[in-house]
Amino acid sequence: MVEILIIEDDQVWIDILLDELENSINNSSVKSILYKNQDYDYFLEKVTQIKPSLVIFDVNMGGNPQEGIKLAKYIKKKYSNLVFVFLTSQKSVDPLILDNAASVGAETVYDKNDFVNDIEVLGKFIKNSLNKSNDLVDIIKEPPLEIDYKARSIKLHNIEIDFTRMEFEILSHLIKNKNQVFSKFQLYDHSTNDTVHENTFENTIVSHIKAIRDKFKKIDKNFNPIKTVQSIGYKYDYKYDN
Template sequence: MITILIIEDDQVWIDLLLDELENSIKDSSIKSILYKDQNDEFFLDKVKELKPNLVIFDVNMGGKPKAGIKLARYIKKNYPNLVFVFLTSQKNVDPLILDNAAEVGADTVYDKNDFATDIEVLGKFIKNSLNKDSNIQNIINEPPLEIDFKARSIKLHNIDMAFTRMEFEILSHLIKNKNQVFSKYQLYDYSTNEIVHENTFENTIVSHIKAIRDKFKKIDKNFNPIKTVQSIGYKYDYNSDK
């Protein structure tokens, strides 16, 4: 099920979006937060709790120009893969809105003044995103490694391996995003539903990465695809043709 989060300071717009999206997007859970000048950490905690596939931000909220863009930038620092869009009634008034939205990584900006058209476009955008997700293969072959996501099994050189749930989540996330660097915080946040505690998540991830590497070495002492990126985190980097 896809989860969509709406962050908006006008309950009327929240109700409109809830009604339209619930009718047009099947198998979805639409959540909303009425913006009342809560601090950034409040919204960050909500994103962590709900793990939305898409966030819809209003641009100007609580009488603060571009509060939604600033909030999106803050959340994006902690969730770099977050997919989000903006809603605004100022699209044709403020020419910088599109540039500002692009700078923080928004997929697009929708116009409240052309709601009937843009809500249909938004619906299609979400459906297309769903279709992309549904086409993701269940088995990834990255020789000599094979991951079966349905069976939650991993083979190295066609030898079955045993991993804990968290080790599986960490390894599969790295291999699905080959050569992309993830911080310890990001890996911990992705692989567990637990609250991230300072001074705890780093040791936890280091321990799990070591366990994964040790299990690889028992089968192939030269197979070390998880690389440490100094002062940043880890990435999956292995080329079987080398």
């Protein structure tokens, strides 16, 4: 059973999402919370009770800009493996939304203004991505990294790093294809089920690459295996000297 939780301040959108998701996702239970400026701990308690496979946050709630992003960040402090996405009508007009969403570990941001297409993409994401690890069994050792595809975990110097689903997909793809250059489009297309939008996918990949690099630096400030290839994209290029 896939448990989905919607946190939104507009009951109309809650009703739309409930109807669409319950009709399109088999074996799912969709619950919702109408945001009314409740204390953050209220939502934390609900997440603890429901144990959702996925949380859908509205970005701007209760008249507070990017309140959903702040709330997601708060909940993720306790539940570091929380899988969540954002829904907003401001995706095309606020360039900071994608960066801020990526910085707190969101898988992606869906557009209310393109709801017909994005709800279909969201359905595919839920059906195909949340349990993707079931088909992955290999462990790849690329010192000083170790990638466990079944557990969907990555360790640097034997220290496990908490990567989002999209960060894991980008990094593992680069590692499996060491020294091969991939464009931002190719990385985006590989790592998500989203429709590629020309005006947003580049910023999304740049934000996730930065997040991966920052997480590496927290453990080893000299470890920088993802190289930028000017005007083309990125590659994994690291020679390990033990």
